[in-house]
Amino acid sequence: MNLHVFKQFDPLNPAGGFVVGPILTHEKVDITGGSINYVEHNLDVVIRSEVAMFWDEPVFIPQINTPDPTIALAVPGDPTTAYPIFNEGKVPTKNILRYSLGLDKQEWIRALNEDSTFYISFQYLGQYVCDYDKRMALIVPTNAAPPFTYPDVKKFDHTFTLLAKNSWLHGTLTPQMVLGWYTRGAYLIQPSVEYILDPFRIKLQYSCIAGTLNGFGLFRDRDQASLTIGVLF
Numbered sequence: 282m283n284l285h286v287f288k289q290f291d292p293l294n295p296a297g298g299f300v301v302g303p304i305l306t307h308e309k310v311d312i313t314g315g316s317i318n319y320v321e322h323n324l325d326v327v328i329r330s331e332v333a334m335f336w337d338e339p340v341f342i343p344q345i346n347t348p349d350p351t352i353a354l355a356v357p358g359d360p361t362t363a364y365p366i367f368n369e370g371k372v373p374t375k376n377i378l379r380y381s382l383g384l385d386k387q388e389w390i391r392a393l394n395e396d397s398t399f400y401i402s403f404q405y406l407g408q409y410v411c412d413y414d415k416r417m418a419l420i421v422p423t424n425a426a427p428p429f430t431y432p433d434v435k436k437f438d439h440t441f442t443l444l445a446k447n448s449w450l451h452g453t454l455t456p457q458m459v460l461g462w463y464t465r466g467a468y469l470i471q472p473s474v475e476y477i478l479d480p481f482r483i484k485l486q487y488s489c490i491a492g493t494l495n496g497f498g499l500f501r502d503r504d505q506a507s508l509t510i511g512v513l514f
Contacts, residue, residue, distance in 0.1 A: 327385040337374040376411040408438040467498030482511040
């Protein structure tokens with residue numbers, strides 16, 4: 282989603298000049314990348330990796346997307362004819378490199394469960410902004426009224442996640458734990474449990490996000506608990 286501010290002539294108020302407003306656009310981005318998976322038999326671990334370059338991806342720089350009005354002179358040298366001129370916003374673009382590394386393993390922990398293995402998945406996700414501009418920001422403001430402030434974007438970004446799950450009662454009960462850490466200070470804790478009672482699927486889940494208003498920390502509006510009941514037919 283991209284944001285820039287436009288100006289256009291107001292036909293209902295010809296003496297007043299222009300109407301100012303925002304435009305949100307969704308544009309296609311060219312992506313070049315690849316992935317590879319490998320099984321390390323000595324450790325019995327699946328190693329997977331992916332890298333992709335996002336070419337000319339629209340980014341948000343408040344000073345460019347939504348520039349402030351400036352004062353100019355209608356007649357050079359005559360201050361009595363001064364009036365505001367609005368600088369129309371533009372959408373800047375950057376090449377952004379994104380990459381990930383994942384490790385997946387099935388592991389016996391017989392002290393906890395003698396009947397099935399634990400599935401453990403670790404993942405690292407990174408981002409590098411080419412031709413970085415320190416004014417870059419996330420498009421979600423952190424305050425409700427102007428002047429707006431926005432979470433900044435860094436040249437490098439790093440996120441780590443960990444998932445672990447297992448099944449009990451012959452596969453009908455599946456607890457799961459998801460942990461996330463955004464290195465700039467945001468945390469995710471998401472335990473859940475699913476129970477199969479044919480034809481029903483019952484899932485109870487709790488989500489907690491805490492820390493800075495960056496990365497997935499932007500969704501830190503409140504803790505959430507959910508109960509989902511599905512029916513197969």
